[in-house]
Amino acid sequence: MYMNKTIIEYFILKGFSDNPKLQILVFVIVLIIYVMTFGGNTMVLILICLERHLHTPMYFFLANLSIIDVSFTTTMLYKIFYSFLTGEKLVSFFECLFQCYMSGSFSIHELYILTAMSYDRYVAICRPLSYPLVMNQRTCVVLASLCWVSGFLFASPLAWILSTFSCYTSIEINHFNCDLIILTKMTCSDTSVLDILTFIEGLILFAISPFLLTFVPYIFIIIAIMKFRTTTGKYKAFYTCSSHLTVVILLYTINIIQYMIPSNLDYKKMYSLVNTVVVPLLNPLIYSLKNQDMKNALRKKRTIWCNMSI
Numbered sequence: 001m002y003m004n005k006t007i008i009e010y011f012i013l014k015g016f017s018d019n020p021k022l023q024i025l026v027f028v029i030v031l032i033i034y035v036m037t038f039g040g041n042t043m044v045l046i047l048i049c050l051e052r053h054l055h056t057p058m059y060f061f062l063a064n065l066s067i068i069d070v071s072f073t074t075t076m077l078y079k080i081f082y083s084f085l086t087g088e089k090l091v092s093f094f095e096c097l098f099q100c101y102m103s104g105s106f107s108i109h110e111l112y113i114l115t116a117m118s119y120d121r122y123v124a125i126c127r128p129l130s131y132p133l134v135m136n137q138r139t140c141v142v143l144a145s146l147c148w149v150s151g152f153l154f155a156s157p158l159a160w161i162l163s164t165f166s167c168y169t170s171i172e173i174n175h176f177n178c179d180l181i182i183l184t185k186m187t188c189s190d191t192s193v194l195d196i197l198t199f200i201e202g203l204i205l206f207a208i209s210p211f212l213l214t215f216v217p218y219i220f221i222i223i224a225i226m227k228f229r230t231t232t233g234k235y236k237a238f239y240t241c242s243s244h245l246t247v248v249i250l251l252y253t254i255n256i257i258q259y260m261i262p263s264n265l266d267y268k269k270m271y272s273l274v275n276t277v278v279v280p281l282l283n284p285l286i287y288s289l290k291n292q293d294m295k296n297a298l299r300k301k302r303t304i305w306c307n308m309s310i
Contacts, residue, residue: 101155
């Protein structure tokens, strides 16, 4: 029934282009961005760990977000670095499956951690008197744990179904990493169950649930802020939420653009690269530049390190 079917144990990642000059350019750009992403998120983690006044629920969730960003970017980009340095483009079926699984898991992690941060901002502004009781250490740990467990749990069925596919029409993947959608199109196995599950999880877990749980609290936050009597109070409240809201809007904007870009595979690969490196890079920059506590902590540590080096 199917022609050219092959039961395979590995794939070949074609990358961005067969042009050596373009490969070098992409490698250099991606390496620079990755170093900046790793350095920025690591800096955020170090500051949060070392500064006592940053040991609050908001920065606890921010630390989790930084771990997710570094892990996601490393998982998605390591094959680009390895292929360029060694010339090896082969990727085992298990390695490809693992990359698809971790990609889906970290995407869910990020959406749900941002949702937890939205809830934290809601309690801080709308229920300030009960904030220390509601957002205590136990609550924060439970919320973060639920975000991590949910990501690993919800991505498991997709990975398990994909692992049962052994028949593919080609061993070449025209991408720089393993992508669930591309593998689904390449397989000659029955994908009906996977298609239905992908649609349901994508709609509920990636779209409706996190979107509503993230933005509905901001409706109440805005209503509460508008009731403040002083302009200074309103400004401080909006400023407190601005970093988180900026990151959330950026992430959802990029996700929406995914469904608006042309179906050309080159555009898809470029979008995937942007989604992989831009958001994880901008998250620490936004929180560092827009958050006064982070800027003060950075200045303090920079002064200490400068004095120690003299």
